[in-house]
Amino acid sequence: MNIITAENLTKTYGEKVLFSNISIGLDENDKIGIVGINGTGKTSLIKIIAGLEQADEGTVVKGNSVRIEYLPQDPELVSENTVLTEVFKGNTPIMTVLREYERILVQSAAQPQTEQEKSRLRQLSEEIEALDGWQVESNAKTVLTQLGIIDFSAPVGSLSGGQRRRVALASALITPCDLLILDEPTNHIDTDTIAWLEQYLGRRKGALLMVTHDRYFLDRVANRIVEVEGGRLYSYQGNYTKFLELKAEREEREEGSERKRQNLLRQELAWVRRGAKARSTKQKARLDRYEELSNQETYKPRGNMEIAVGSSRLGKTVIELEHISHAFDQNEIIRDFSYIILRNDRIGLVGSNGSGKSTLLNLIAGQLEADKGSILRGQTVKIGYFSQETSHMDERLRAIDYIREEANYIQTGDNTMISAAQLMEQFLFPPSLQWTPIAKLSGGEKRRLYLLRVLMSAPNVLLLDEPTNDLDIQTLTVLEDYLDSFPGAVLAASHDRYFLDRICQKVFVFEGKGFIKQYPGGYSDYHESIQADPKIAKEAPPPKETRKAEPKPEKVRKLTFKEQREYETIESDIQRVEHELQAVTAQINLTGSDFESLQKLVSEQQRLEKQLDDMLERWTYLEAIVAESEK
Numbered sequence: 001m002n003i004i005t006a007e008n009l010t011k012t013y014g015e016k017v018l019f020s021n022i023s024i025g026l027d028e029n030d031k032i033g034i035v036g037i038n039g040t041g042k043t044s045l046i047k048i049i050a051g052l053e054q055a056d057e058g059t060v061v062k063g064n065s066v067r068i069e070y071l072p073q074d075p076e077l078v079s080e081n082t083v084l085t086e087v088f089k090g091n092t093p094i095m096t097v098l099r100e101y102e103r104i105l106v107q108s109a110a111q112p113q114t115e116q117e118k119s120r121l122r123q124l125s126e127e128i129e130a131l132d133g134w135q136v137e138s139n140a141k142t143v144l145t146q147l148g149i150i151d152f153s154a155p156v157g158s159l160s161g162g163q164r165r166r167v168a169l170a171s172a173l174i175t176p177c178d179l180l181i182l183d184e185p186t187n188h189i190d191t192d193t194i195a196w197l198e199q200y201l202g203r204r205k206g207a208l209l210m211v212t213h214d215r216y217f218l219d220r221v222a223n224r225i226v227e228v229e230g231g232r233l234y235s236y237q238g239n240y241t242k243f244l245e246l247k248a249e250r251e252e253r254e255e256g257s258e259r260k261r262q263n264l265l266r267q268e269l270a271w272v273r274r275g276a277k278a279r280s281t282k283q284k285a286r287l288d289r290y291e292e293l294s295n296q297e298t299y300k301p302r303g304n305m306e307i308a309v310g311s312s313r314l315g316k317t318v319i320e321l322e323h324i325s326h327a328f329d330q331n332e333i334i335r336d337f338s339y340i341i342l343r344n345d346r347i348g349l350v351g352s353n354g355s356g357k358s359t360l361l362n363l364i365a366g367q368l369e370a371d372k373g374s375i376l377r378g379q380t381v382k383i384g385y386f387s388q389e390t391s392h393m394d395e396r397l398r399a400i401d402y403i404r405e406e407a408n409y410i411q412t413g414d415n416t417m418i419s420a421a422q423l424m425e426q427f428l429f430p431p432s433l434q435w436t437p438i439a440k441l442s443g444g445e446k447r448r449l450y451l452l453r454v455l456m457s458a459p460n461v462l463l464l465d466e467p468t469n470d471l472d473i474q475t476l477t478v479l480e481d482y483l484d485s486f487p488g489a490v491l492a493a494s495h496d497r498y499f500l501d502r503i504c505q506k507v508f509v510f511e512g513k514g515f516i517k518q519y520p521g522g523y524s525d526y527h528e529s530i531q532a533d534p535k536i537a538k539e540a541p542p543p544k545e546t547r548k549a550e551p552k553p554e555k556v557r558k559l560t561f562k563e564q565r566e567y568e569t570i571e572s573d574i575q576r577v578e579h580e581l582q583a584v585t586a587q588i589n590l591t592g593s594d595f596e597s598l599q600k601l602v603s604e605q606q607r608l609e610k611q612l613d614d615m616l617e618r619w620t621y622l623e624a625i626v627a628e629s630e631k
Contacts, residue, residue: 001028003066003178003207004049009058011044014440015432018044021058022233024226026179031201031208033218033240036228037428038444038472042211043073045228046181049209067092069177073184073443073470075168079157082106083149086156086167087140090175094133097124106153136174143170146196147189148352162188162353173200182210186217187469190352191495191523213473215240215498313574313616314343314460314488316623317378319364324373325514326359333359335514336373341461341489348500349493350523351510357493358388360508360516361463364491379571384459388466390446395439399429399449402438406456409586417585420456427452428475444470451479460488468496497523558629559622567622574615581608 005025011018018041026032026049034042047053049060050070062068069090077086085106088099101124104117113121128134141152147166149159156164165188172180186194198220201208212218218225218240225243227234234250236243319341326334333356341347341364349357362368363375365385377383393402403420411417424434427448438446447470454462462483468476480502483490494500500507501522509517509526519526559567584605 002026003028004060004062004068006049006055006060007058009045009048009055009060011041011048011053011055013041013044017231019228019233020231022228022231023058024049024233024235026207026209028178028207030224031222032210032224032226033222034209034211034226034228035213035218035240035243035473037474038448038470039433039442040228040231042228043183043442046070046183046209046211050181066179067177068179068181069172069175070181071169071172071183071185073187075165077156077164077168079155081156082153083144083156083159083167084137084140084152087144087171087174089171092176094128094131094136095175097127097131098133098137100124101128136176140170140174143173143200146200147193160354165189166193173204177206179207179209180204182208182212184212184470185210186212186214186495188353188466189495191350191497192352194495194497213468213471213476214496215473218243313380313578315378315380315571316343316627317376318343318345318381318461318489319378320376321364322374322376324363324370324375326356326363326368326371327514328359332514334363334370334516337514337516338373339508339518341491343489344487345489345491346483346503346505347489347491348504348507348523349491349510350500350507350526352512355510355512356514356516357510358465361385361387361465361491361493365463381461382457382459383461383463384454384457385463386451386454386465386467388469390450393438393446393450395437397438398435399438399441400424400434402449403453403456406453410456410458411582411585415585417582423452423456444472444475447471448475451475462486462488462490462492464490464492464494466494467492468494468499559625563622563625566618567626570615570619570622574612574619577608577612577615581605581612584608 002025005023007023008021009023010020022045024045034046036042044053047070048055050068051060052070081089082102084102085099088095088102090096101121104113104121104124108117128137144150144152144167147170149163149166149170156167159167169182169185169189172182185197189197194214194217198217201221208221210222220239222239223237225236225238225240227236227243227247234247236246238246321337321339321341323336323338324334325332325336337360349360351357359368363370365383366375366377367385397405400421403424408420409417410420410423421431421434425431429445429449433441433445438449441449451467451471467479471479476496476499480499483503490503492499492503501524504522506521507519507523507526509519511517519529584601588601588605
């Protein structure tokens, strides 16, 4: 049975048209996932359906008895309320009675109950009994517990941002409704909680409409995928995997239709150019056909986002963690952890919220100092840190100025110099959007812009803290492809199981009390090992093995005095030549038709490239001698 219908919706944001003349209907058993590039209007669409925003054009029709519950990305909670009071914030009779009952209980905990309060509690208890409200209260406490909230009387203001979002999620889940709308429900919750949420929503009766980038979540919960693309709406029956198949088929059909239209248009254009006499009815009809073909709405392939930025050269020594420990308020987050990060490491950090994943990344990035132990960073290490927060962004800046603060030009992996504006277009920021103030960008667009700035710094070690939050699936896919060929180390803290499976070769699991345990493979490999032996997650880390001293060779090759002096300066010399080469390459790109100047610049470029190759070969030779002597 159809419960809500939206017809011919159009929505603009300033001069930008989010979508135009789109329609969608929801049935009582639909579990719909909405996907699309950041900034295409996914959140605006669900807000219009929820009745929180008005479309510029079009209508939304729902039954009088249809109840809608909406969870925004950034829910607003009352800091003074307790957890349970905030969970019972709905306006239904059950929620109203439960909220008042909880309020009186909280008041009476601070001071003795008056006779009036006792009488009111008895009356409310009878009303809750009549409405079968005790089951709702029990369900609320169960859901909160599953979401990691166990202190139901705690003031909301004392909770962390992630905990407040989980309280809002619990409120949405337990409020009786016919249509539940969730905007990015998996953001800021850990993998175990996401797995529980999948099962809960799979069993839940009623319609579900959600915006999410979590591909495993869409595969296991959704029975229909709706894509917002280019101002239009496309609906596909099935889960995310089926959506990929059907979408590929649709694009293939549309490309075929466009090829036929272009062929017809060329034929008609040739006829018009021969000097057609538009006198007869037949000839006039042919001209009308040409005009119709020219003005016909055509298939436009979606812009493909590309990440083509280069990276800095990385030496043999990357980052070494030696027996580091760190605590907050005597709560040990990381305990006696050692690891040598290698050049091509792909490491996923897994654990519950607050277990220490971000702390480890902050220690590696140098934003925190370890309480114990040491962290050695190689001389050539250049860290790019993509953190969870975008609050550091000056939202008064225009998008292109924010990127130009980092660099005006960047050298790509194939040694081509491209401008900040060109790179922004590759990141799906067209010229009109590049001059938009950051404050007017969507949350996902801000994250994509922040990611671009991090990559513009040409890092050779990437630290990614919840990189999948608020990024659309297309951006995630391209980022994953980029990380495949990234010539450096990557450490990513994430709750996105698909992302972890896609990029990781090993995972660090934060098991509580400061212990970090290593598992080979991605998240699914780790999860399978837990399923095979449930005790494995509860085991304390094995005692550290004492490394046996290896017998030293009788003769060790060491640097001569001259080689030692050369080794001390060669890296700075390489950097100098690299800068000279970049400058010459930039001049070549800016040189027009002056052939003589261009020839001189090309010769200089070739000379510097050969010099750089020779120096790199020499540096590798000296580095190998140093490494051997240190052993």
